[in-house]
Amino acid sequence: xxxxxxxxPEPIEHKLKEVDFAALSSHWLADEARxxxxxxxxxxxxxxxxxxxxxxxxxxxxxxxxxxxxxALELAPIAAKLLMALVDDDRHQRIFDEILxxxxxxxxxxxxxxxIREKIRSELPSLFSLFRADAYVVSRFVVLxxxxxxxxxxxxxxxxxxxxxxxxxxxxxxxxxSPEYADQAExxxxxxxxxxx
Numbered sequence: 001x002x003x004x005x006x007x008x009p010e011p012i013e014h015k016l017k018e019v020d021f022a023a024l025s026s027h028w029l030a031d032e033a034r035x036x037x038x039x040x041x042x043x044x045x046x047x048x049x050x051x052x053x054x055x056x057x058x059x060x061x062x063x064x065x066x067x068x069x070x071x072a073l074e075l076a077p078i079a080a081k082l083l084m085a086l087v088d089d090d091r092h093q094r095i096f097d098e099i100l101x102x103x104x105x106x107x108x109x110x111x112x113x114x115x116i117r118e119k120i121r122s123e124l125p126s127l128f129s130l131f132r133a134d135a136y137v138v139s140r141f142v143v144l145x146x147x148x149x150x151x152x153x154x155x156x157x158x159x160x161x162x163x164x165x166x167x168x169x170x171x172x173x174x175x176x177x178s179p180e181y182a183d184q185a186e187x188x189x190x191x192x193x194x195x196x197x
Contacts, residue, residue, distance in 0.1 A: 070189070071190075074182070075185040075186060075188070075189040076175045076176070076181060076185040077176065079175055079185060080176045083171070083172045083175070084172055087165075087169065087172065092164075092165070093156075093164075093165070096161065096164050097153060100149050100152055100153050103145075103149055104146055104149050104150075107142050107145055108142070108146075113142065116138050116141065117135065117138045120137050120138060120141075148160075
């Protein structure tokens, strides 16, 4: 009776489906005393678990499996799917907004302005330097670029936005169809992986 009624797979499966383990766990952990007690227990267990992992060779096994998984992973199609999800949601334009804000901030940075001023001073004839034309040119340059950035930020149909959109879509297309891009993505993946190991 126990074997056929209580331990039969169908009733057990049915009962297990009725239990919401996530809700039970979160309710149990919501109690501060319980969660603190569990945390202390896990901290005490951590050194033993770490030493057991070392002794059993589990670490090298897991590392080897991870290496195999990463090496088998094709980066270009995954990157293309992630970028396509961004484009479908128009989130790439929000990223573009952040880039524009960063550019504007960079343009107003004193070190950046100094570097631009030096570059312009070296390019201008020495006569212009006498009249401090470099300061005027830098000032006009910053105002023009800042105005252009603000226009791009406030206009959802700005030409710069359209160009960025076309660039991202073309890049996604190359990731999905170009063997050269796929090879470069693989090289990047391997270099990053070896740097992290």
